[in-house]
Amino acid sequence: MEKRHRSISVLVICVVVAASAVVGGLAPSAALGSECTDTWTGSESGNWIEAESWSAERVPTESDVACIPKSHSVIVDSGPQRVETLRGGGELVITEASLAVVGVAEASNIGTLRLRQGGELGGTGELWVTEFLLGAGGLMKGDGYTRLGAEATGEVLGGEFEGTPGLRVTQKRVLSVSGSMDVRGEEGELRVDEGGLLSDAGSLEIHGPTGKVVLRESAGLMNAGTLTVDGPEARLAAGEHSTVSNSGALAVAGREGGVHLTGEAELTNGGSLTITGTGGEVRLQGTTLANSGEVAIEGPGGRMLEAEGALIENEGVLKVDSEDAGSGVLTGIASPPSLLRNAGTVDKTEGTGVSVIDVPIDNEALVETETGILLLGGGGNSGVGGTSEWVAASENTYSANTRLMFAIGDYSLGEEAAVAGELQIVSGAEVTADGIEGGEGASGYTEGTYAC
Secondary structure, X not given: OOOOOOOOOOOHHHHHHHHHHHHOOOOXXXXXXXXXXXXXXXXXXXXOOOHHHEOOOOOOOOOOEEEOOXXXXXXXXXXXXEEOEEEOOOEEEEOOEEEEEOOOOOOEEEEEEEEEOOEEEEOOOEEEEEEEEEEEEEEEEOOOEEEEOOOOEEEEOOOOOOOOOOEEEEOOOEEEEOOEEEEOOOOOEEEEOOOOEEEEOOEEEEEOOOOEEXXXXXXXXXXXXXXXXXXXXXXXXEOOOOEEEEOXXXXXXXXXOEEEEOOOOEEEEOOEEEEOOOOOEEEEEOOEEEEOOEEEEOOOOOXXXXXXXXXXEEOOEEEEOOOOOOOEXXXXXXXXXXXXXXXXXEEEOOXXXXXEEOOOEEEOOEEEEOOOEEEEOOOEEOOXXXXXXXXXXXXXXXXXXXXXXXXXXXXXXXXOEEEEOEEEEXXXXXXXXXXXXXXXXXXOOOOOEEEO
C-alpha cells in the first residue's frame, strides 16, 4: 500500500531520500525530520506521565516531537496520550492505555515497541520500529501505518486472558513487515479485522503449537516476501470477505493446521505456494483460490481440500505430487460440489506411485503426468472453451508406469481433445471423447485402457 502524500513544503531532496528508505524497508533517519521538542531526560526506566522526566518539564502533547534516547524505556499505562511525532532508539511500552501518533508530515521511529495487555497504538501517523516489536495482548488501530524495519524482528504471543489475541490490527490499520516476525506459542495470535491490512515483504512465520494469523471482516494479507505456516496446529485463517494475496513464497507444513479459508474469503497466488509435511493443508470452504503462479502439493501428506462449492481457478501451474493416503486435491462431503477449472497446467512431476485429484475437473488446457499415475476421481466437463490436452509421458517417452487414470465419475473431454501416452479408464468411470487427435473417440468405457 502506498504512503499517504506528505506536505509539499518539505525540500525535494529530503522527499527523495525518505522515499528511497521506505522502498528499501529502512526507517527514515531522525536527522531528516524536525528537532525534538520534548526529550526524555529521566531515569533509564520511567512513566510517560512523569512531567519532570521530560526536557520541556511537561508530558508530550499532539503538537510535540517526543524523543526517547537509546537505553531508556518509557511506559504508557494511564489515560489516552497523544503525540505528533515519536523518535529515538529507546523503548516504548504501552499497557492498559493508549498512545496516538497523529503527525502525517513526517514518519516517526522508535527502537523497541512493546504492546502488552490492553495497550493501544493509534492515530493517523506512520511509525517505524527499528529493532524489536512485541505483541502480547495489544492493539493497533486507525488509518496509520506501523512498519517493522528491514533489520528489525517481531514476536506475537498470546494475550494474558484466554481468547485475547497477542496483537490485533484493526480499523484500517496497516502493519507492514520488512524484517522478520514470528507468531508463536500457546494461543499466539495475530488478528487482523475491520479492514486492517498485514503486509509482508520480509519474513513472516506462523509456528505451532496453535500459533495463528486470523483475518476477519474484509481484512487483507499481502505477502511479497516469505510466509511460512509450520508446526502442530499452526494456522492462517481467513473469513468474512477477507483476502490473502501471495506474490512471494508461501509454504504450508502445519500438522492439523495450514491455511483455512471460509466465508467468501479469497486466496490469490501469483508466486509460489507449497503444501507439504504431515498433514500440511490448504482448505477451501465455499471460497476461491485463483492461481497464476505455481502451487505444489508435495508429500508426505500435503493436500488441498475443497468443500461447499469451492473453486480452484488455475491459470498457472498446479503440481500434484503427494502420494500418501488422504493427500492430493480432495473434495469434502458438503454440497454444492466443488470444481477445479484449469486454463494452465495440472501436472504430476515426482514419484512413481499414485497422486489423486478427486474433485470435478474442467480442463481447457493441459493435464499431464510426467511420472507415475495421476488419478482423476471426480468427473468433469472439459474442452468447452478450447482443446483439452491429456498427456502421460516421461520426458516425452511413454511408459506403462506413467498414465492418467479415470477412476470415478463421468468425463467429457470435449469436441477436440489431444491425447498422448496412456489413458486408463477403470470400472466406475465413463469417458466421452469426441474428435481425439490420433484415434477414434471413446464412449462409455467401464474397463480397459485407451492408448494413443
